[in-house]
Amino acid sequence: MVVESQEIFKEFKEHSVAEFFKKNRQMLGYSGPIKSLTTTVHELVTNGLDACEAAGVAPDIYVKVEKLGTDHMRLIVEDNGPGIPKKFVGKALGTMLAGTKFHKFRQSRGQQGIGGAGVVMYSQITTGKPARIVTGTGEGKVFETHLSVDTKTNQPILTDEKEYSGKMRGTRIEVELKGVLYQKGEQSPDEYLRRTALANPHAKLTYIDPDNLTTVYDRAVSKIPPIPKESQPHPKGLETDDILSYARTASARSVKSFLETSFARMSAQKAKEIESRVSFDMNKRPQDLQWNEAEEIVKAIREMTFIAPPADCLVPISEDHLEKALKNVLQPEFFKVITRPPAVYRGGVPFIVEVSVAYGGKSGKAINAEDPTSERMEIMRFANRTPLLFDAGGCALTKGVQSIEWKRYDIKADVPITVLVNFTSVYVPYTGAGKQAVADEEEIIKEIRLALMDTGRQVGRYVSGQRKRYEREAKKKMLLRYVEPVAEAIADLTGANVKLAEKKLLHVVETKYSEFNEEAEGGDESNGSEENGNGKQEEDD
Numbered sequence: 001m002v003v004e005s006q007e008i009f010k011e012f013k014e015h016s017v018a019e020f021f022k023k024n025r026q027m028l029g030y031s032g033p034i035k036s037l038t039t040t041v042h043e044l045v046t047n048g049l050d051a052c053e054a055a056g057v058a059p060d061i062y063v064k065v066e067k068l069g070t071d072h073m074r075l076i077v078e079d080n081g082p083g084i085p086k087k088f089v090g091k092a093l094g095t096m097l098a099g100t101k102f103h104k105f106r107q108s109r110g111q112q113g114i115g116g117a118g119v120v121m122y123s124q125i126t127t128g129k130p131a132r133i134v135t136g137t138g139e140g141k142v143f144e145t146h147l148s149v150d151t152k153t154n155q156p157i158l159t160d161e162k163e164y165s166g167k168m169r170g171t172r173i174e175v176e177l178k179g180v181l182y183q184k185g186e187q188s189p190d191e192y193l194r195r196t197a198l199a200n201p202h203a204k205l206t207y208i209d210p211d212n213l214t215t216v217y218d219r220a221v222s223k224i225p226p227i228p229k230e231s232q233p234h235p236k237g238l239e240t241d242d243i244l245s246y247a248r249t250a251s252a253r254s255v256k257s258f259l260e261t262s263f264a265r266m267s268a269q270k271a272k273e274i275e276s277r278v279s280f281d282m283n284k285r286p287q288d289l290q291w292n293e294a295e296e297i298v299k300a301i302r303e304m305t306f307i308a309p310p311a312d313c314l315v316p317i318s319e320d321h322l323e324k325a326l327k328n329v330l331q332p333e334f335f336k337v338i339t340r341p342p343a344v345y346r347g348g349v350p351f352i353v354e355v356s357v358a359y360g361g362k363s364g365k366a367i368n369a370e371d372p373t374s375e376r377m378e379i380m381r382f383a384n385r386t387p388l389l390f391d392a393g394g395c396a397l398t399k400g401v402q403s404i405e406w407k408r409y410d411i412k413a414d415v416p417i418t419v420l421v422n423f424t425s426v427y428v429p430y431t432g433a434g435k436q437a438v439a440d441e442e443e444i445i446k447e448i449r450l451a452l453m454d455t456g457r458q459v460g461r462y463v464s465g466q467r468k469r470y471e472r473e474a475k476k477k478m479l480l481r482y483v484e485p486v487a488e489a490i491a492d493l494t495g496a497n498v499k500l501a502e503k504k505l506l507h508v509v510e511t512k513y514s515e516f517n518e519e520a521e522g523g524d525e526s527n528g529s530e531e532n533g534n535g536k537q538e539e540d541d
Contacts, residue, residue, distance in 0.1 A: 016154035017096045021118065021433075022125060028118045029434035033071060033181035034188070035390055039434070040075055040122065040180075041065070041189040043115035044173055046386055048079030049200060050109050051171070055082035058224055059203035065182060065189055067210040072127075073180050078172040083137035086163070093120055093133060093173070094147050094156025107228040107314050107426050109386045114433060116173075121149045123175035130159065131175045136168030182210045186365070187389045193217065194329065195380055195387035199317055199422060201325035220328035221321050231313035231426065232264040235301045237348025243294040247286035258286040259297070265307045274300045309350040311342035316352045316424045317385060326358050330418060333360030334462045336455040345443040351425035353444070355451040357417060357459045364416030376413055377406070381438075382422040388436050395437035397421045400448030409460030410467075417459070421448055476513040483509065 021028055029039035045061055052059035057080060066074040084092050091098045093116040120131045130148040144162045149155075184190055193207050197217035202224050205217040233242070252258035259271045259282075275282045277300035280293050317325070319337045326335050335358035342352050365378040381388040381397040392398045401419050411417060429439040438444065487502035 016152060018117070018121060018149055018151040018154035021096060021114070022121060022151045025118075025122060025125075027433045028114065028122075029390070029436060030118075030122050033179055034183055034185075036122070037065070037073060037075075037177065037180040037182060038187055038189050038192050038389060040119045040175065040177060041077070041192055042386070042389075043119050044075070044077035045193070045196060045205075046109045047116050048077060048081060048171070049196075049203060049385075051081030052079055052203075053225060054227065056224060056227075057081060058219065058222070059200070060206075061203060062206045063189070063193065064208040065210050067182065068176065069178075071179055071181060073177045073182065073210070074174065075177060076172065076174045078170060080170040083135045083169055084133075084171055085137060086143045089133055089135060089143065089145060090147065090156030090158050093117060093131070094149050094158075096121075096149075096154050107384055107424060109384050117149060119173075119175060120147055121151065123177055124148045126178040126180075127176045129176050130157070131173060133174075134168070134172040136166055136170065138167065138169035140165060140167070142166035142168045190215070192387050192389055195382070195389075196385075198322075198325045198329050198380070198420065199382045199385040199387065201317070201321050201328065217329070220324040223321075225315045225318075225321075228315045228426075229310075229312045231310055231350075232262060234264045234309040234344070234348030234350070235266055235270075235304075235306055236344070237346050238263070238298060238301065240291065240294045240298050243297055244289060244291065247289045247294070250286040252286055254283045255286050255289060255293075255297075256282040264309050270304065270306065273304060277303070306348075308342065308344055309348055311350055311352065313426050314342065314350060314352050314424050316354050317422055319354075322354065322356055322420075322422075326356060326420075330358050330363050331361040332358035332363050332418075333466075334459065335359065335363075336458045338451045338455050340447050340451050343443055343447050345429075345441040349425060349427050349429075351423060351444065351447075353447040353451055354420075354422040354424070355448065355455055356420045357452070357455040358420070359415065359417055359459055359463055361416075363418040377411075377415070378418045380418060380420040382420070383428045383430075383435070383438055384424055385422065386435075388438075390434070391431065391437035394431055396440045396444050397423060397438055397448065399440065400445045401452065403445065403449055404452050404456060406456065406460075409456040410464040411456065411460050415463060417463075419452070421452075472513050476509060479509045479513075480506075 029042075030036045041063060045063065048061045049059050060080040062076070062078040064076040066076075068074055096114055096117050098117070123129065123131055130146040132144070133147050134142065134144045136142040142164055146159045148157045150157050182188070190207070190209060193205050193215070194217070197203070197205050201220035202222070204219050207215045209215070246262050247255070247258060250258045250262060252261055256271050256275060259266050259274065260268055274297060278293070278296040280296070316339055319339050322337045323335070326332060326337070335356055337356040338354070340353045342350055344350050363378065364376060379392070379398060379401050381392065381395060388395065388397070401421060406412070423438055423444065428435070429441060431437045431439050483502055483505045487498055487505055490496055490501045491498040
């Protein structure tokens with residue numbers, strides 16, 4: 001039976017982005033009861049931190065998870081940011097792909113304008129209830145409403161709107177969630193907030209868990225990170241379609257001036273060099289640029305050299321702040337922090353890698369919760385200061401850490417070590433909309449390896465020295481147990497004074513296992529020299 005095309009296309013419909021994500025919510029991180037709960041915390045806390053920093057306010061974030069049933073929770077997140085103007089509440093939290101960040105070429109935690117609306121939508125499709133929003137801009141008025149998302153049209157629905165007098169400055173969001181599970185562990189809200197405190201030492205976090213236990217992470221530093229400067233795209237990262245898209249909205253009168261004013265590191269001299277390499281007149285209007293002409297521009301750019309993109313659009317945690325955060329949260333015996341110089345991937349996207357390796361204290365993680373001594377290496381991944389708790393196996397940050405042969409630095413798998421990697425960029429190449437793993441980019445993995453080889457050598461020397469001290473101390477204690485009986489035996493055989501023999505034996509043991517002898521025998525120094533050699537060989541490989 002042949003079916004006519006009119007019959008086939010009778011059911012042809014257009015779908016909104018909200019409806020798409022409603023059916024594919026796993027793409028936003030809502031897959032599984034544990035992950036879904038942590039994802040909602042992640043999205044709202046991230047929005048709160050971004051809002052506070054944009055307003056130049058030291059973040060004070062309040063998070064409460066209440067248990068309403070076996071798989072039924074209420075989540076409350078409140079920040080002290082600038083608040084949301086009344087007319088933007090619906091768009092900001094009830095419309096997918098709407099926000100202030102996507103079109104800007106600078107670092108930010110959120111990028112797509114999906115997170116807040118995704119939480120509101122997930123709440124309504126699991127409980128049938130809207131989110132409660134309370135916000136104030138500090139101008140004497142507080143706006144309160146119930147908010148849901150019309151998934152058919154990707155438009156917000158505001159009900160029970162109220163406006164009243166009040167001094168509130170910030171935003172409070174309350175949502176109910178079903179099909180979620182609270183469970184302490186590596187992927188819990190508890191761990192997410194612990195890691196958030198590490199990467200954001202300027203923030204104060206107050207967390208009340210479902211057992212009504214309160215945890216407060218105080219600020220380790222008082223200085224708020226500067227706001228990253230908005231930059232322009234670098235020529236080396238451009239594709240043909242990018243050139244045409246920018247050209248359509250350009251205010252410049254010619255293609256030549258359009259190139260000079262629209263892209264970073266594009267001087268008049270560089271534009272003139274491009275002009276010498278293309279076959280068309282670059283005095284034409286940018287809007288008249290054709291595909292084949294844009295291809296010529298891209299080809300010319302690929303054949304030219306440009307200065308690396310400016311890094312003032314990036315604000316990493318900083319070594320000083322990260323050191324204070326480590327002391328505040330992990331309290332390690334020893335640690336090392338390294339920030340690599342700015343680099344680029346995909347030809348023109350700037351990024352910075354920060355790593356730290358911490359030993360002892362609260363570093364590492366227990367294999368057996370009932371045995372605190374059963375430690376192993378812990379890997380903490382961050383992108384633009386945001387913890388990545390899921391999809392570790394497919395993440396470039398994990399692969400960078402695992403590519404290091406830690407045994408070369410005398411660091412074994414059973415020592416209390418925490419390896420922290422923070423990737424900072426204007427554009428994080430996430431593997432999915434859930435934003436939990438960074439794509440494999442050769443340049444990113446290379447920078448992580450270089451930073452970890454440096455920190456690994458230094459921490460390895462300390463760990464090796466500590467182990468040698470422990471072994472020497474154990475030998476010393478063992479020998480000291482035999483001093484008295486050996487002294488008595490010597491006295492019986494030679495007729496010497498027992499006390500004198502015991503004193504001389506004690507002196508021999510103390511001298512043999514003194515700190516001076518340890519250094520003289522090569523102890524830490526020989527180990528450090530050997531590890532430096534190994535580390536250099538690994539880098540050369």
